[in-house]
Amino acid sequence: MKYLASMILGLFLVLSTYGQKSDLIVFSESGELFHLTINGIQKTDSAQSNVKIKNLNQPRYSVKIEFKDKSKGVIDKNVFLKPGMVSVYAIKMKNNGRYVMRWHSESSLTGMPVGEEKVTSFQTEPDITEPAHREGEVKTGFRRIDNAQRIDKSVEKTEVKHSAQSYNGQFVANGTMCSSPSMNAKEFMDFKYNLEEENMFKREDAIENAFDHQCFLAEQIAALLKLEYSTVDNMRIARLGYRSTFNTEDYMVVVNTFDSKSKRESLLTFLQSTGSTADVPEPTYSEPQEPTHYQMPGYTGAIGCDWPASDQEYSSIISTIENQSFSDTKLNTAKQFATSKCLTVDQVKGLMNQFSFEDTKLEFAKFAYEHTYDIDNYFKLNNAFSFESSISELQEYIQNK
Structure with a gap:
């Protein structure tokens, strides 16, 4: 009888935990006004600096932050929520001027975080339901x-x-x-x-x-x-x-x-x-064998090509490009070099920095991907761009390869 009672109690605890909902709070540390969108549905009628979404019933949501001041850019982030908890995320500006949204704190629904009285409440209508698994x-x-x-x-x-x-x-x-x-x-x-x-x-x-x-x-x-x-x-x-x-x-x-x-x-x-x-x-x-390809210290990720250009070869192409006047000529020269020589991500970034225009940098980054040794390090190119849209376009290009 005790065994049966324990099983019933355990089942009740599991089901009650699973059925609990959660709340999400997003606030900007410096008071920037923003619109908040969850899973493609905008939840703010007017721009706010603090937003609270209640009664969420999924563990993961796609959140989009669009600032009232368009020059501040857009933040896209997946947030992860625990049942029965209030999860707090903060919007902050990094040293490079870029805005990010970071996990800040969490508490039980019965014990609100400090400062909750400043948060504007928005009720979901109805509770957002997201498919457990999307194709791809x-x-x-x-x-x-x-x-x-x-x-x-x-x-x-x-x-x-x-x-x-x-x-x-x-x-x-x-x-x-x-x-x-x-x-x-x-x-x-x-x-x-x-x-x-x-x-x-x-x-x-x-x-x-x-x-x-x-x-x-x-x-x-x-x-x-x-x-x-x-x-x-x-x-x-x-x-x-x-x-x-x-x-x-x-x-x-x-x-x-x-x-x-x-x-x-x-x-x-x-x-x-x-x-x-x-x-x-x-x-x-076993005894080390002669490598069949270049081995970058500390790197064991995917390899796009075997032997990157030497420092001397790389310095030579940089000098050649610097002496050229037209953007198209520089781009074509860099592509010719990438076609004939394997590159490292650092070399790709150095060549990108020879171009003045964002679209030229993006075009070369896409072209060089299939001619790069340490392709798992390609995320290092992100800070070579001035616009978030260029980073997103490059990431989408890589995912479709």
């Missing part, structure tokens, strides 16, 4: 982690438990709280770009915050480690990231991002100590 789009994953389940801030004490966990009534293997990855290719590229723009001493916090709110693929965790920021502890990120990984059976791709044998063995030991079901056999090491 990665299904959104959402994980709930309470304080008792959080990974300890100290890497030495990090511990992953692998008993079966419940996610919205479904059991998820490996002890992770991910039912599916949260980011498609474009969203992950945007995330990496935001990290590039982040204060160098806050990047590790930004990555950890993302682990708390989203689910990643092992390949995406590996891509984060390949960025090799000097202020980020890659071993700590590799350990913390395991809990936030959907396909943990492929976590060897993360292990292999480390060049040091001792670091690979350290991470393998950590994974094995968790009782992981990931495919982490003891690695075997």
Whole structure:
């Protein structure tokens, strides 16, 4: 009888949690007025500096911010909400003058954040319903982690438990709280770009915050480690990231991002100590062989071509272009060089900087993509553009390749 009562109570708790709705608050730190659109539906009749949307019933929404002052640009962002919680996002201006929307805080619906009295309320009519999966789009994953389940801030004490966990009534293997990855290719590229723009001493916090709110693929965790920021502890990120990984059976791709044998063995030991079901056999090491293509230090992503142009060849083409007077001639010369020589992303960016016009930069960036060695680093070209629309157009071009 006690067993039956426990089962009924557990089922009630799962269903009640799943049925809870959530609220979203968006505010501008400096008081900029904006219109807010959710899943293509504008929710503000007039421009506001603080907006609250109530009774949202999905874990993920597409949010668009359009400033009353058109010169401030447009922000497109996917937000992730927890059932029964108020999620607060802040609009702020970065040092480069670009506006971004960042996660700020969250609280229970029964305990509102400080400053809520300044927020204008808007009721959804009716509650927005988004398809669970659109054709061509990665299904959104959402994980709930309470304080008792959080990974300890100290890497030495990090511990992953692998008993079966419940996610919205479904059991998820490996002890992770991910039912599916949260980011498609474009969203992950945007995330990496935001990290590039982040204060160098806050990047590790930004990555950890993302682990708390989203689910990643092992390949995406590996891509984060390949960025090799000097202020980020890659071993700590590799350990913390395991809990936030959907396909943990492929976590060897993360292990292999480390060049040091001792670091690979350290991470393998950590994974094995968790009782992981990931495919982490003891690695075997062999004598290095002559590479068949150029190997960029720290880069293990996709390769678009084998051997990038040498520094001497690159300096020569830059000098040639600088001595030319017409934009079309410069562009054609750069294309000829890219066709005959493999480039790195840094070399592509350097050539783009030889052009004065935005459309010329964009045209060359598109052309050079198929002639670039480290194509997974292509997001680094974003800050070579002056307009957000150029970045979006380039990303769309890459996704359609």
